[in-house]
Amino acid sequence: MLNLLFILGILCPLNLAEIEIRLLDPKIDGVLASRFPNSFLLGLPDCSVYGNKSAELLYTELPSNENKTKSFIVPSCSVTRLGLLLQNLKNGTTYNMQYKIAGSNDTSANLTMATTNVIDFQQIDSGLPARSGAMVVITVILSVAMAALLIGLIVVLFSS
Amino acid sequence: MGAGAVTCLMFVVVALNAIAAAAGLALFAVAIWVAVDGYKLYPISGVSGKDDIFAAAWIAIFTGFAFFLTCIFGIFAALKRSRALMLVYLIIMFIIFLFECASAITAATNRDYLVGNSNFVKKQMLQYYGQDSTQGKQITQTWNRVMEQVECCGADSPEDWMLYNSTLKQIYPTYNWPLSCCKRLSTFELQNPAGCKVGLTSTLFTKGCFNYIESVLSRYTWAVSWYGFSVLMLVVSLDVF
Numbered sequence: 001m002l003n004l005l006f007i008l009g010i011l012c013p014l015n016l017a018e019i020e021i022r023l024l025d026p027k028i029d030g031v032l033a034s035r036f037p038n039s040f041l042l043g044l045p046d047c048s049v050y051g052n053k054s055a056e057l058l059y060t061e062l063p064s065n066e067n068k069t070k071s072f073i074v075p076s077c078s079v080t081r082l083g084l085l086l087q088n089l090k091n092g093t094t095y096n097m098q099y100k101i102a103g104s105n106d107t108s109a110n111l112t113m114a115t116t117n118v119i120d121f122q123q124i125d126s127g128l129p130a131r132s133g134a135m136v137v138i139t140v141i142l143s144v145a146m147a148a149l150l151i152g153l154i155v156v157l158f159s160s
Numbered sequence: 161m162g163a164g165a166v167t168c169l170m171f172v173v174v175a176l177n178a179i180a181a182a183a184g185l186a187l188f189a190v191a192i193w194v195a196v197d198g199y200k201l202y203p204i205s206g207v208s209g210k211d212d213i214f215a216a217a218w219i220a221i222f223t224g225f226a227f228f229l230t231c232i233f234g235i236f237a238a239l240k241r242s243r244a245l246m247l248v249y250l251i252i253m254f255i256i257f258l259f260e261c262a263s264a265i266t267a268a269t270n271r272d273y274l275v276g277n278s279n280f281v282k283k284q285m286l287q288y289y290g291q292d293s294t295q296g297k298q299i300t301q302t303w304n305r306v307m308e309q310v311e312c313c314g315a316d317s318p319e320d321w322m323l324y325n326s327t328l329k330q331i332y333p334t335y336n337w338p339l340s341c342c343k344r345l346s347t348f349e350l351q352n353p354a355g356c357k358v359g360l361t362s363t364l365f366t367k368g369c370f371n372y373i374e375s376v377l378s379r380y381t382w383a384v385s386w387y388g389f390s391v392l393m394l395v396v397s398l399d400v401f
Contacts (some may be wrong), residue, residue, distance in 0.1 A: 036336060038323075
């Protein structure tokens, strides 16, 4: 049985392998982030296999099921490749993404990711944070000194 | 014995007055340094109307110089041994003391409001950076200068631009953060425009600017507030004599 599976595995052609689709990882790929409010930063298909071929990224906005396509050319291995920036998305929405090489049946798995939500900057509370020690010390000592001086001045005035 | 004690007391008063005059003049100089704002961070406090640190510096300029003049008058009054003149001296000193107190307390309180935590500076940056009003232009210029000189981005980090919406995002939706966050060559060109747009950490500044802004404004405040406080303590000891 195992022998049969091995033979079948050898006979299977290699081009049924899937294209890898993933978001770039800040730790591995040295980017700041890959999920933004209005865009995604995706890793490109393998340049050694698909370099210089034209490809498409099919993406679907999940609640409304709108299909869109972004065409691009996979850069060859001689060029430094950064990633594919998919822009003009809506914040806080989930998208299904899939690569497809033009003119062949090579596709990638579906990647489901949600864009981040933004907080309105007006919501930041910019009121006075805690009072610092310096403020309290200066105010207390100066008020006490002011009172002492005033008393001293009155004493001197009325003793003359 | 009585005459000796009085002479000794007068000597001490004259000496303390001389020291206080020098201290007053130094306060005058330090307050001028703060008011001139060599680090050019005035718009951060001025745009939101909370520029009391600089108002306190202006008051300290006048009180410092007034201390200097009054202490010289005090030396003159002590040498003349006139009781009336000494009373006038004490009253004038008290009035200047009140103003300097106000200056020191105002500077310390306002500093806490502005840079107690990064929220105020962050909100102001998100609201005014890139805006087309006069305040927007001032804030944009100030932040650009800070980001390029100090090599930083955002208040706490570039993530500030991603976590919150901002005026910049509304005007230029394709940019996640300002171009001043990108590293530049010595010819002022961007080192890697495509990398910076995408967020490659080797092509943009990743530390926040709040530490620098906080340290400069604190430096101004301590100059006015703590130095003013120490001059006041000197004056109190002088008046006790």
